[in-house]
Amino acid sequence: MEQEDGALRESLLALQRDLSGQGEQLRPQSRCVSQAEAEGELTEVLLKFLKNRITRLHIAAFLTQSVVHQTLQGDLSSFAKTKETQESTEENGGNEELLCSEALLHYCLQCLQDVISKWLEQLPPFPPPPRDICVSVHAIRNTRRKMEDRHVILQDFNTLFGIKDSIPRSYFAVFDGHGGVDAANYASTYVHVNVARHEGLKQDPAQSLRESFQKTDAMFLKKAKRERLRSGTTGVCTLLEGDHLHVAWLGDSQALLVRQGSHVTLMDPHKPERKDERERIESLGGCVAFMGCWRVNGTLAVSRAIGDIDQKPFVSGEGDVTSQILSGTEDFLVLACDGFYDTVSPPEVPGLVLDYLQESGGNWQHVAERLVTVAKEGGSSDNITVLVVFLQHPQKLLEDIQAQGSVEEQALFDFGGEAVEVASDNAG
Structure with missing residues (x-):
């Protein structure tokens, strides 16, 4: 010390x-x-x-x-x-x-x-360090002219905002901007501040996330009006709070949970072709038209976002939230923009991560980079950001993979030996 x-x-x-x-x-x-x-x-x-x-x-x-x-x-x-x-x-x-x-x-x-x-x-008494969580992140501009994605990693959430209780909190987010970087920059600066300062954070963290998206949208619209900004951003953020996982999202950036090697669907992204989204937009006097893909009023391919001042209220700033109680069997969490999910399906993700851990001997730092490479090689031309939050230590995941492999090999060996013995009896 x-x-x-x-x-x-x-x-x-x-x-x-x-x-x-x-x-x-x-x-x-x-x-x-x-x-x-x-x-x-x-x-x-x-x-x-x-x-x-x-x-x-x-x-x-x-x-x-x-x-x-x-x-x-x-x-x-x-x-x-x-x-x-x-x-x-x-x-x-x-x-x-x-x-x-x-x-x-x-x-x-x-x-x-x-x-x-x-x-x-005189040095002050310092708060204890947060639980060490292995996080891998990688982001590329890809073939786009500008990089409009932003991401946030705050393992020291409580310390950063002076929250003094016994519940550990970590915050992770990915924002996918469009029409410029202003909205994504803004969301990556203010959403977590609004969450931390929400009066209901300790009683209802999920609602705090939802309302913080709305508040950030309202704040940015004021800035957009005074500075004549036209950009917008989708976003997905997670708050790890003790043994609870809270997820909030706007638009088509997504969070994916992997438990014991299988993906768990947490959310349904906001896209104009979704039945409830189309009905909401049309009830407000807007339309959903197909122009290469389904678009709000023939322009935006997402139906909810922070910003997009010219498309309010059709493009809503109201997020959705979901919560999960973590049992301790969860492997990792993946947050990514649509540039990743356009070419990599959720069921593919667990195998890609676990295979890479096995190939690299547990080199978790470059897991996100591997996922980004797979998306790019699959044909994605968009900005790509992938953030992987390990809920189990990668080394333990690797040991579990190896142990499972040993069990399967033994089972095959046992089955093979039994088959030989049966065949020999039949021959006699």
Whole structure:
């Protein structure tokens, strides 16, 4: 422990020395943010910055939470945009006070300096590290002009948001943008913040996920209106909470659970040709037309998404949710965009993962890369993102595969020996 604390102090000293120069290189994601967006904006920028400098990731998450909390406790009124900017925003339908992101981030970095100084005087009691979960992720632009997918991995969910109870939580998400990257960037920054701050998280986490999708959609539509953005994004996210798995989705990105080598269907993606989706769209005055594939009003191939301001309310921002109690027999979870599932069917996934583990001797880090390669070789031309969350350690899965193989070999041997003996009796 003393050795780890010594290494942390050295990292903090190095961070303190370099912060002024590095801080000038840091840039906010947006030019301005509302009060409701400030926590997500600062958390996203600061966590990425600190993850590259603090090797113990749960400490980086704890430092991020401490600094963002201190920042938001301060007087932020001095960071309000100019009157001219506010008037321009109101012309575009906004009525929120906006903060200058660059000034807000600069203040946040001052708070970071302050917190580091306090830590160097006396390190605080740190929260315990989260349960170590093996996660493999791989994403490619493929043949598309732009990469519009985004993904989120937060094993330190409780630490990052200062949630203090005995229930471990981890959050994973994949967002598949279209018409630009703005909506996918936004969803990957704010959905988990809205989940963490939902008042019903501890009582009804599934409902918290559902309503956080809707809230994020409403927040992004305000931004889209004031900044004239037209993009959208589908998404699938999972919250691992103790022995419960909660899944929320919008559109055709999907989550797949594998239990004892067999796939478990968790969800039905939102596509315009689904009977209930078509009826919902038509009841609102829209239409579903076939143009290469089924599309909402002849444009979008998904019927629910965050954003797509020009297609509201036909393209809904209301997600669906499902929950599962984990028995301990689950192998892994796969989250992926439609660029993967377009050419790889759910029943194929367990075999692909388990075969690769066996071929590679348990090299789980590249499992997602193998899945992406299979999808691309199968003909997918879309962006492809695959995120694999192992619910059993990959080494144990490999041992189970090998043990199963030994049992099957013995069974074949036994059957063969018996067959020879019978044949010999018949010959006599």
